[in-house]
Amino acid sequence: xxxxxxxxxxxxxSSLGDIAxxxxxVMVEVFEGRALHFFGETLRQAGILILGSAIVIWGLxxxxxxxxxxxxxxxxxxxxxxxxxxxxxxxxxxxxAMPYAFGYMMSAKVGTGLVAEIGAMRISDEIDALEVMGISxxxxxxxxxxxAAWMVLPFMYIAAVGAGFFASYLAVVQQIGEVSxxxxxxxxxxxxxxxxxxxxxxxxxxxxxxxxxxGCYYGYTASGGPVGVGTATAKSMVLNTVLVHLVGMLGTxxxxxxxxxxxxxx
Amino acid sequence: xxxxAADRAFLPTKNLLEQVGDMMIxxxxxxxxxxxxxxxxxxEFVQQFLFMLRLCWLPLLISTVAFGYGxxxxxxxxxxxxxxxxxxxGGFFVLASIREFAPFVTAIILAGVGxxxxxxxxxxxKIREELDALQVLGVDPIKNLVVPRFLALMIVTGLFNxxxxxxxxxxxxxxxxxxxxxxxxxxxxxxxxATTTDLWGSVLKTTLFGAIIAIVSxxxxxxxxxxxxxxxxxxxxGVVIEFLGIFAFNYVxxxxxxxxxxxxxxxx
Numbered sequence: 001x002x003x004x005x006x007x008x009x010x011x012x013x014s015s016l017g018d019i020a021x022x023x024x025x026v027m028v029e030v031f032e033g034r035a036l037h038f039f040g041e042t043l044r045q046a047g048i049l050i051l052g053s054a055i056v057i058w059g060l061x062x063x064x065x066x067x068x069x070x071x072x073x074x075x076x077x078x079x080x081x082x083x084x085x086x087x088x089x090x091x092x093x094x095x096x097a098m099p100y101a102f103g104y105m106m107s108a109k110v111g112t113g114l115v116a117e118i119g120a121m122r123i124s125d126e127i128d129a130l131e132v133m134g135i136s137x138x139x140x141x142x143x144x145x146x147x148a149a150w151m152v153l154p155f156m157y158i159a160a161v162g163a164g165f166f167a168s169y170l171a172v173v174q175q176i177g178e179v180s181x182x183x184x185x186x187x188x189x190x191x192x193x194x195x196x197x198x199x200x201x202x203x204x205x206x207x208x209x210x211x212x213x214x215g216c217y218y219g220y221t222a223s224g225g226p227v228g229v230g231t232a233t234a235k236s237m238v239l240n241t242v243l244v245h246l247v248g249m250l251g252t253x254x255x256x257x258x259x260x261x262x263x264x265x266x
Numbered sequence: 267x268x269x270x271a272a273d274r275a276f277l278p279t280k281n282l283l284e285q286v287g288d289m290m291i292x293x294x295x296x297x298x299x300x301x302x303x304x305x306x307x308x309x310e311f312v313q314q315f316l317f318m319l320r321l322c323w324l325p326l327l328i329s330t331v332a333f334g335y336g337x338x339x340x341x342x343x344x345x346x347x348x349x350x351x352x353x354x355x356g357g358f359f360v361l362a363s364i365r366e367f368a369p370f371v372t373a374i375i376l377a378g379v380g381x382x383x384x385x386x387x388x389x390x391x392k393i394r395e396e397l398d399a400l401q402v403l404g405v406d407p408i409k410n411l412v413v414p415r416f417l418a419l420m421i422v423t424g425l426f427n428x429x430x431x432x433x434x435x436x437x438x439x440x441x442x443x444x445x446x447x448x449x450x451x452x453x454x455x456x457x458x459x460a461t462t463t464d465l466w467g468s469v470l471k472t473t474l475f476g477a478i479i480a481i482v483s484x485x486x487x488x489x490x491x492x493x494x495x496x497x498x499x500x501x502x503x504g505v506v507i508e509f510l511g512i513f514a515f516n517y518v519x520x521x522x523x524x525x526x527x528x529x530x531x532x533x534x
Contacts (some may be wrong), residue, residue, distance in 0.1 A: 008324050063513040067366070067520060074524045075361055078531045091345070096337040101513075104374055109506040112382070116498025123423060125493040229489075230497030233314035234382035237505060238325055241378040245329040245371075252336035258445060259343035 008238065022220070023213045026142045030150075034136070035143035045148035049110065054156055057105045058163045064101040065164030068092040069171025073178045081176045086187030089168040094192055094200050095256065098161045100248055101205035106153075107240035110208075111215040114145065115236045118219025119229035127220070142216040148211045150205070157204040161197070190263055204249035210243050290484050292408075296416050296481065299409045307414040314418035318380045322426065323362040326375045330430045333371050334437020338362035343441050353451030355442055357459040357533060363434040364464045365523075370516055372430045373475035374425050377508040381483040384415055385504045388487025389497035397488065407488065424469050424477030431468070463530045467523045471516070478511045 004010075029035055035042060072088030118141055121127050130137040165188075173181050218236035222229050338359060346352045388411065391397050397407050435456070442452045486504035490496050524531060 005320050005323070008321060056510065060513060063510070064515055067513070070517070070521055070524065071361065074531045075358075077508070078533045087345070095341055100333075100337075103305035104509055105506075108509050109502070110469045112349070112502040112505060116495055116502050119498055120493070142420060175284070199332040210464055226393050226494045226497050227386075229494055230386035230389050230501055233498040234379075236384040237378040237382045237501070238321075241324045241375055242328050245332040249332035249336035252340050256340060256344065258340070258344060260348055262345065262348060262443060264348060 004129055011235070012239065018221070019214070019217050023216045025138060026146055026213060026216060027144040029139045029179050030147050034139050035147045038140055038251075041140060042144040042148045042151070045145050046152045049148055049152050050156070052113070053105075053109045054159075056109050057102060057156060060105045060162050060165045061098060061101045061160035062162045064097050065093055066171045067165030068097050068164070068166035070176065072168070073172045073176045077178060083183050084187055085179055086184045087191045089165070089172060089189050090191040093164040093168055094161060094196055096252070097250070098157075098164045099203040099207060099251065100244065101164070102157055102160055102204045103211065103244035103248065104241075106208055106211045107237060107244060110149075111211040111240050112233045112237055114212065114215030115138050115219040115222070115233040116229060118142075119222035119232050122220065122222045122231055125223060135150060138220070139168060140233045142213075142220060145216060146209070146212050149208055150262060153208045157201055157208075158197070160204075161200065187241065193261075196261065199251070199255035203255070205253065207247050211240050214240050214243065227256060229266075270426075281474075285485075288489075289373075289481055292485050293414070293477075293481050295408050296412050296484075299406065300413045300417065307410060307417075310410065311414040311418050315422055317383075318376070318418060318422040321383060322375055322379050322422075323429070325379050326372065326426060327433055328431055329375055330368065330371050330433040331437045331440070333367055334359075334363060334447050335440050336432035336437075338367065338443070339438050339441025343445055347445060352442065352445050352447045354455055355438060355447075356452040356454065356456030357436045359435060359456055360459045360464060361531075363431055363438065364460065364468050365520065368430040368434045369427055369468050369472045369475065370512065371434070372423060372427045372472050373479065373512045374509070376419065376426065376476065377479045377483075377505060377512065380419065380422075380431040381479045381508055382501050382505055383482070383500045384419075385487040385490075386497060388484060389490035389500045392488055392490045393497060412480075412484045412488075415484055416477065419480035420473050420476040423479070424473040427469055427472035458534050459531050463523075463527050465518075467527075471519050474515065474519075475512055478515060482508045483513065491531050 016058060069085075069089055071189045073082070076082050076085040076088060104114045118127075121141070127137045127141070130140060169181075169184065169188075172178055173184050214236055218239075222232040224231070271302075339355070342358045342362065344350055344354050346358070388397075393409075399409050399410075400410070438456075439449060439452065442449060453479050483504050486500045490500035492499065
């Protein structure tokens with residue numbers, strides 16, 4: 001239990017170098033193709049990711065899409081352009097809300113799940129057992145999970161964007177009935193293009209990578225019995241929520257900055 | 267065969283419904299024992315309150331500035347710049363910051379940082395059988411552990427909302443400066459569009475978010491079980507339920523507020 005106001009930043013500072021070194025090692029293992037030696041394990045992790053996390057991630061994306069929809073409908077009614085609710089939905093969903101919803105649910109479901117799972121292995125000395133058997137535990141446990149995330153998550157992310165779009169359509173057209181279906185979709189598709197989807201996906205993937213790496217780090221370095229696993233899980237969530245917001249801001253700044261990428265104006 | 271298939275389909279649902287029911291019962295018990303004398307939880311309440319403040323202030327500060335600068339600041343600013351009306355960004359921040367993102371970023375941080383800490387703490391006590399020991403000693407865990415956390419989290423989330431609001435608007439100020447626009451019109455439109463209804467709606471919403479977070483974290487912590495993975499698993503499930511609960515409640519609340527108070531969405 002922290003007793004001082006500066007405990008959280010001090011904790012980050014003291015583990016920053018460790019985390020960076022750990023992330024670098026895991027990424028190198030993936031890029032050098034060593035994770036492919038355990039391709040079966042990678043596929044198993046990918047399956048766990050799909051079966052365990054897809055529904056909740058899409059569920060959160062759907063709820064956030066609904067909220068975006070009603071806010072957009074009421075805002076556009078207020079400015080006297082209710083038929084333009086599609087602009088708000090297109091930008092809010094695709095560019096901002098979906099990456100954040102994805103990042104939140106990833107850190108809650110996948111990030112803390114990884115800490116609990118790998119941390120329990122560390123506590124019951126299974127990781128040492130792997131090393132004794134001559135299997136590189138870092139490759140087997142962390143790199144395979146990162147590779148699995150990279151294989152599965154782009155598709156899961158795009159499906160989440162679809163869930164958000166569908167929810168916004170339901171909220172604006174069916175629930176509030178501010179604009180006709182055709183009018184909504186005309187504006188909605190006009191104000192987005194494939195590069196926007198690509199940028200949004202890159203943003204989501206950057207968050208996912210950070211979350212998986214942070215989860216693996218806190219699990220891999222857990223100590224202090226069952227209680228230690230719980231504490232490590234809580235700590236990973238602290239770092240993940242902050243990093244999700246920072247990655248989201250940097251992504252917006254890099255990809256859109258002060259260039260609106262809209263089909264109007266000069 | 268049919269039985270097995272039915273079990274496979276309905277057992278998770280039954281499990282979920284049972285958990286929701288248990289949480290409702292815990293909420294009822296917590297409210298009752300908060301009101302009913304004696305009140306032994308004063309010290310614990312102050313400790314939990316300060317604990318939350320110390321734990322959450324920095325993550326919340328970084329997150330709200332980042333969110334305010336990126337999502338509503340740059341994106342909405344971009345849109346308004348096309349029409350040469352970047353001074354309207356202040357008015358948009360009433361909608362964006364006060365009504366939407368300050369409350370839910372506060373809730374996300376409190377759930378992710380404070381809620382997980384509570385679950386880990388109570389889960390550790392459950393695993394070490396301290397909760398059972400308390401009951402043997404005749405100390406009621408709900409009155410002495412859950413009630414102070416419930417009250418502290420409700421109040422601290424409501425107050426942190428104001429903090430998040432201020433730093434979210436700081437993000438908007440940074441975005442306005444990025445567009446080389448003057449700050450006077452930003453604050454002018456912000457203050458002329460802000461209403462008291464928005465503010466109390468925002469604070470009420472976050473206070474209720476705090477209640478959701480506290481009940482789910484305490485419930486998951488107090489029912490943690492199952493060896494080394496148990497506490498970690500409890501934190502994991504708790505934070506997932508909290509996030510879904512927060513966003514579902516946010517949708518219902520925003521919809522109700524906007525539909526019952528049409529005057530707050532009039533642009534001035």
